[in-house]
Amino acid sequence: MSVSAGIVLAGGRSSRMGTAKAALEWHGSTLLRHVTGVVGRAVEGPVLVVRAAGQELPELEPGVVMCDDREEGLGPMQGLAVGLAAAAEHSETAFVCSTDLPFLHAAFVRAVLRGFEPDAETPDAERPDVVLPFVHGYRQPMAAGYRTDLAPRILKLIEADRLRPAHLFEECAVRQLDDAHLLSDARLAVADPDLDSVVNVNLPDEYREARARIAPEVVVERFGVLATSGGGRGRQTIQAANLASAAEQMGLKLDGHVVAALNGDQIRGDGRVPLMRGDTVSFISADAGG
Amino acid sequence: MSGVVTPPGGYFGQALVVDVTDGSTTTVPLPDDVLRSYLGGAGLGVWLMNELGPAGVDPLAPEAPLAFTFSPLVGTPLTTSAKFAVVAKSPLTGLLTDALASSHFAIAGKFTGHDAIVLTGRAAAPTTLLVDEEGVELVDATEEWGLSASDAEESIRERHGRRWRAASIGPAGENLVRYATISHDGRHAGRGGLGAVMGSKHIKALAVKGGKRVSIADQEAVLAAAKDLRGRSFGPATEKYRELGTLSNLLAFNAINTLPTRNFQASTFADAPMLSAEDLAESRSVTKNSCASCTIGCEHIYASKGGKKVRVEYENVFALGPMCEVSDPDQVLDASAKCDALGLDTISAGGTIAWAMECVDRGLLDAPWLRFGDGEALLRVLDEIGSRTGVGALLAEGSRRAAQQVGQGSGDFAPHVKGMEMPGYEPRTMQSMALGLAVNARGADHNRSGAYEADLREGLDRVRGTDEHVRAAIETEDRAAIMDSLILCKFLRGVFTEPFAEWADLLSKVTGWDVDETELRETARRIVQAKRAFNLREGWTPADDWLPERFLDSPLELASGRTATLPAERLRAMIDTYYVERGLDADGRPLVHTIAERESKV
Numbered sequence A: 001m002s003v004s005a006g007i008v009l010a011g012g013r014s015s016r017m018g019t020a021k022a023a024l025e026w027h028g029s030t031l032l033r034h035v036t037g038v039v040g041r042a043v044e045g046p047v048l049v050v051r052a053a054g055q056e057l058p059e060l061e062p063g064v065v066m067c068d069d070r071e072e073g074l075g076p077m078q079g080l081a082v083g084l085a086a087a088a089e090h091s092e093t094a095f096v097c098s099t100d101l102p103f104l105h106a107a108f109v110r111a112v113l114r115g116f117e118p119d120a121e122t123p124d125a126e127r128p129d130v131v132l133p134f135v136h137g138y139r140q141p142m143a144a145g146y147r148t149d150l151a152p153r154i155l156k157l158i159e160a161d162r163l164r165p166a167h168l169f170e171e172c173a174v175r176q177l178d179d180a181h182l183l184s185d186a187r188l189a190v191a192d193p194d195l196d197s198v199v200n201v202n203l204p205d206e207y208r209e210a211r212a213r214i215a216p217e218v219v220v221e222r223f224g225v226l227a228t229s230g231g232g233r234g235r236q237t238i239q240a241a242n243l244a245s246a247a248e249q250m251g252l253k254l255d256g257h258v259v260a261a262l263n264g265d266q267i268r269g270d271g272r273v274p275l276m277r278g279d280t281v282s283f284i285s286a287d288a289g290g
Numbered sequence B: 001m002s003g004v005v006t007p008p009g010g011y012f013g014q015a016l017v018v019d020v021t022d023g024s025t026t027t028v029p030l031p032d033d034v035l036r037s038y039l040g041g042a043g044l045g046v047w048l049m050n051e052l053g054p055a056g057v058d059p060l061a062p063e064a065p066l067a068f069t070f071s072p073l074v075g076t077p078l079t080t081s082a083k084f085a086v087v088a089k090s091p092l093t094g095l096l097t098d099a100l101a102s103s104h105f106a107i108a109g110k111f112t113g114h115d116a117i118v119l120t121g122r123a124a125a126p127t128t129l130l131v132d133e134e135g136v137e138l139v140d141a142t143e144e145w146g147l148s149a150s151d152a153e154e155s156i157r158e159r160h161g162r163r164w165r166a167a168s169i170g171p172a173g174e175n176l177v178r179y180a181t182i183s184h185d186g187r188h189a190g191r192g193g194l195g196a197v198m199g200s201k202h203i204k205a206l207a208v209k210g211g212k213r214v215s216i217a218d219q220e221a222v223l224a225a226a227k228d229l230r231g232r233s234f235g236p237a238t239e240k241y242r243e244l245g246t247l248s249n250l251l252a253f254n255a256i257n258t259l260p261t262r263n264f265q266a267s268t269f270a271d272a273p274m275l276s277a278e279d280l281a282e283s284r285s286v287t288k289n290s291c292a293s294c295t296i297g298c299e300h301i302y303a304s305k306g307g308k309k310v311r312v313e314y315e316n317v318f319a320l321g322p323m324c325e326v327s328d329p330d331q332v333l334d335a336s337a338k339c340d341a342l343g344l345d346t347i348s349a350g351g352t353i354a355w356a357m358e359c360v361d362r363g364l365l366d367a368p369w370l371r372f373g374d375g376e377a378l379l380r381v382l383d384e385i386g387s388r389t390g391v392g393a394l395l396a397e398g399s400r401r402a403a404q405q406v407g408q409g410s411g412d413f414a415p416h417v418k419g420m421e422m423p424g425y426e427p428r429t430m431q432s433m434a435l436g437l438a439v440n441a442r443g444a445d446h447n448r449s450g451a452y453e454a455d456l457r458e459g460l461d462r463v464r465g466t467d468e469h470v471r472a473a474i475e476t477e478d479r480a481a482i483m484d485s486l487i488l489c490k491f492l493r494g495v496f497t498e499p500f501a502e503w504a505d506l507l508s509k510v511t512g513w514d515v516d517e518t519e520l521r522e523t524a525r526r527i528v529q530a531k532r533a534f535n536l537r538e539g540w541t542p543a544d545d546w547l548p549e550r551f552l553d554s555p556l557e558l559a560s561g562r563t564a565t566l567p568a569e570r571l572r573a574m575i576d577t578y579y580v581e582r583g584l585d586a587d588g589r590p591l592v593h594t595i596a597e598r599e600s601k602v
Helices: A031-042 A078-088 A105-116 A148-159 A165-171 A178-182 A186-191 A204-212 A241-249 B032-038 B041-052 B104-112 B149-161 B194-200 B218-231 B236-245 B246-257 B275-282 B314-320 B329-342 B346-361 B375-387 B399-406 B430-439 B465-484 B492-495 B499-511 B517-537 B549-553 B568-581 B590-601
Strands: A005-008 A045-050 A065-069 A093-098 A130-135 A143-147 A174-178 A217-222 A235-237 A258-262 A278-285 B014-019 B024-029 B066-069 B084-091 B096-102 B116-120 B127-132 B135-140 B163-167 B183-186 B187-189 B202-209 B285-291 B297-305 B309-312
Touching: A005 A078, A005 A217, A031 A045, A031 A105, A065 A078, A078 A093, A078 A148, A078 A165, A093 A105, A105 A143, A105 A174, A105 A178, A105 A186, A130 A165, A130 A178, A143 A148, A148 A165, A174 A178, A178 A186, A178 B149, A186 B149, A204 B246, A217 A241, A235 B183, A241 A258, A241 A278, A278 B024, A278 B246, B014 B127, B024 B041, B032 B041, B032 B297, B032 B517, B041 B084, B041 B096, B041 B116, B041 B465, B041 B517, B066 B194, B084 B104, B084 B187, B084 B194, B096 B104, B096 B183, B096 B275, B104 B163, B104 B202, B104 B549, B116 B202, B149 B163, B149 B183, B149 B202, B149 B329, B183 B194, B194 B202, B218 B492, B218 B499, B236 B246, B236 B492, B246 B275, B246 B314, B275 B285, B275 B297, B309 B329, B314 B329, B314 B346, B329 B346, B329 B375, B346 B399, B430 B465, B430 B568, B465 B499, B465 B517, B465 B568
Parallel strands: A005 A045, A005 A093, A045 A065, A130 A174, A217 A278, B014 B116, B127 B202
Antiparallel strands: A093 A143, A130 A143, A217 A235, A258 A278, B014 B024, B066 B084, B066 B116, B084 B096, B096 B187, B127 B135, B163 B183, B163 B202, B183 B187, B285 B297, B297 B309
């Protein structure tokens, strides 16, 4: 399977929130940067952000691709079509979500994208166009997987004034993943047992409540001189929403000489990289010579 | 005007060539443009090999030259500059090899009045070659033959005087083990079998003594630069080397799935903590040491259970520990000490032994005692390799040749590139490094391509190699070409913010040339090209720029849930991009005009 892209739809009006959701503060960063960071940690293809033409967005990670949605007032289907069309040159599939999912977990994104892979139980089943989580009794079209070649079909639906995702689902192969199916993924079951990944914030109270939750629990470890020069060895469990917070709690500074590996995988040095429940953060010296 | 040409600062403008068959010497002039084009160290070495080495020569034949090259910075107060290169056609790869070592030998050797000392011929009996300002002398080395390199060094200094500094071989070099080392003061010019080349000439040691000072173009400016560099060398960029040494890589690499284990069958080792610098530093006494003219002091010497003092580096421990699945620190330290005493490259020794252990596992090799995890077997087989007895006769050939003899598909998991065993960087999880290992002139090598740097910084997905990874690998290869020719220790590299510009400035102050960053970058490319041109002359083929099949057909599962794969087509694409970026033809050969350009420089 080719790599999947990530698409974050940032173009909504945020009218119920009363302020742009994308720019809401999130543990020293912004909600949009946090969500794009989470998606970026889960997909191997590019991360695209779809915004309304002229919409100002907070600073994002280098490498995030901006796409302008020039048609106003057509709802998420229009943004979805723009994002999928842009992603099609890189990837066959994409995880698509809205900006307002503060507890989105990379394990959820991966579990959804795995829905595109042939199922061992039904290997001959039709290849899905959409992998649609059905969580807490609701469809979750703004936290779902889509084939990127759906863009032309979505545009035709828009032309026909069929503007709801449900209209798309009527016309393509949808693989629905319910709570039990999603939680059969062992990593997701540990990382997000309540499937909070789909909890969105639309109202100021919802945002405040979400923001008041404690930061996710992560395991940190230090190696080499970072451990021996006063830092201490061994693993520790702490609460940290991003890499900077984890580093600070460990008495470290991400100054170019210190980097972190997340779950033994990617090397990161940007303090704003979001951390998620269950992460293991390994702080190492940036210089590996020898 | 007299006919005497004054060499640039930092140089004597000449190489001494000694035929050890009879002690006759010739002096090869090194004109300004040669020195400016190739600098010294590894760069000057490849120029000398292209000039003096007969095409197609057997590396162990008397005609094959063995060059000890110095550099313009040797003898200056610049920190980490007391280094020398040893360069020859490798008996392990059949291609170029250049290995660096350091300390007083570099200073004494250069102050004999030469920028390089080249050995050719073959002595009739075990011999030590003495070189000083006055000339050369061949002296009987029967007493030293059979000794470890360090014992031989001590013996030579006892016999001839403490001012002599010697680079010696151990028994492995005498027995022509294809990955034998040459060492000085415990530091090895380790890779590629240079010790076997010296052993083939029946030379136990090259001893040097010199007091001939070299001129420096701007002494005051060099002193100021040295003071500044010294200050910077105490900063965070070198803390890791100062405080724990290179072994501090071990646990970090284990945490990021890049610690080669069980002959690259895994990328993590459950017992890694037992071998870590962090554990060793807590559990046993450690002495720190440094090379001459060095302010970093990366050397960490640990005591083993038997009371031996063992100089420990990451590569030793990775190769003799996780690669062979040996987790007892005393056995790993003893194995490392044994390699030092025999004069064996630990990386090639560990890689070849790990391959043999896998062969035994698969029933391909009749040595049932040689099993993964058996530290006693590790110690026994090292002795057999050093003396070329038992299964050691096969393994002394290195994993490529041994696999050719064993056959039955064992070449697919022989951990080498171009015949040189792989260092401790898992290529599937470090794909900039994968390219660097595949295309490097010396073979699987982490010192001429430091592409792991790119893999360990933010911005590149280290398990999905792209053209960006290629460009990062080229940049590190170019930096290495300059650092290995100036010569400055790589452990200093983190202190330079604008490395090419800063190195150009240092070189200008020493030599009096007006070198800038652009010129130095061009010099780097020239040196890399010259190595490739030498290899082409010696029979390199495009198939040599490749990785063992194991890395291309076996995925590695990461703790993150991702899978690290390096499909052949991705490696091919990266190599193709490398050829384009390097100005090579589609098969990786230097284009005619680039060769002509290189030659026009000299």
